[in-house]
Amino acid sequence: MISKVLIIEDDAALRASVVQSLELDDLEPISTGNFTQARRPIRSNFKGVILSDIKMPDYDGFDVLRFVQSRDPDLPVILLTGYSDVPTAMKAMKEGAYDYLEKPCDPDRLVETLRRALDHRNLVLQNRSYREEIDARQKETGSGTFEEQMENHERQIIEYALILEDGKVNMAAKRLGIPRNTMYDRMTRLRVVAKAFRGVNDDGG
């Protein structure tokens, strides 16, 4: 499970206290004092979430939010607002912040919120990798000539059977449920050499 939290907070004292809270709960704080310092790690595969103050000199929390969203719209940003500054918080949510916390915030609430965000991030990243895997397999079943695809698959089946049977053609044929002569025919056509598969697998024979 991912656990990085990129902190953007100009008040050094508050930053230190946040870092401490996170470390006590086995999260991995990355402490920065302004947006410029924080930019580098913010990218689409960042394995963590962002915790940023809103009110800061130069770049504020909304700048951070916009930048993060340009890099990855599914990278959660939690913003720290001033006490009971509801309008700002509302605006932040509308602009896509994952959540917000009022300063000063309860450490437990902070950690709970971050854990939810990390959980979310984790699911998003997992989802992406699953999707990539599915796409990759789909690609495999959709590139090259029909004949090529069929032949590749045929070769794979035959070679796999040969590996399991230590390169013995007749045994491999029996395993695949086809007459041995047919097996030889196919191997000739595909130019598969049985000898090459002897001793490849340890439990062969």
Add this chain to the structure above:
Amino acid sequence: MISKVLIIEDDAALRASVVQSLELDDLEPISTGNFTQARRPIRSNFKGVILSDIKMPDYDGFDVLRFVQSRDPDLPVILLTGYSDVPTAMKAMKEGAYDYLEKPCDPDRLVETLRRALDHRNLVLQNRSYREEIDARQKETGSGTFEEQMENHERQIIEYALILEDGKVNMAAKRLGIPRNTMYDRMTRLRVVAKAFRGVNDDGG
């Protein structure tokens, strides 16, 4: 995106107000007054989240929480606690509640919290279906007789081409680099019906 919220709250007035808040934000409240009424829809593929009061006669929020987790540990439960009842809230989180809200709660905060939970739920369900798909494909490769394996693969290639071409056989044949008559022959042999692949893919054509 899923949007159901199963509400368990014995106070009818509060329940009505929650329902109203949710409907204003295009969520789908399912309103119930106690655990017994709520049990039925709670199952592992429930397309929504649970919002439950903690303090109720007979069964309380922790009973709900435990029951939900027995049905699906990844089904978010948001609990409503009394005002500033921090210890109970902490306990709920420890037992696996997704979040908690203090009564009376701000409608905006309520909706934000529920949306996060719904988002989470959505990702979990999506993740599961992806995983199922990957498992299914894995199973397909490497079992059955030779003929079965070849035929399955052949069918996959042909069906995928048909999907890409919106069920047009001639186009699919061209894509695969085989004469259209051969394509028909193969489809007849495999009992693949072209019509079944029309409109499956949005960019077909």
Add this chain to the structure above:
DNA sequence: GCAAAAAGTCCGAAATCCCGGACATTTCTC
């Protein structure tokens, strides 16, 4: 080293597949 079993090779007929061509039907285009 001998017999038996398995592995590998060659042949040919039957079965199957490939694929062009002719034709019917549907869909598009103006």
Add this chain to the structure above:
DNA sequence: GAGAAATGTCCGGGATTTCGGACTTTTTGC
């Protein structure tokens, strides 16, 4: 709604594949 283009169906001969059987070579077991 006529003509064109694409889709779908049917046929048949030539090419390929299948697969049993006969044979040779290699491996196995004693």
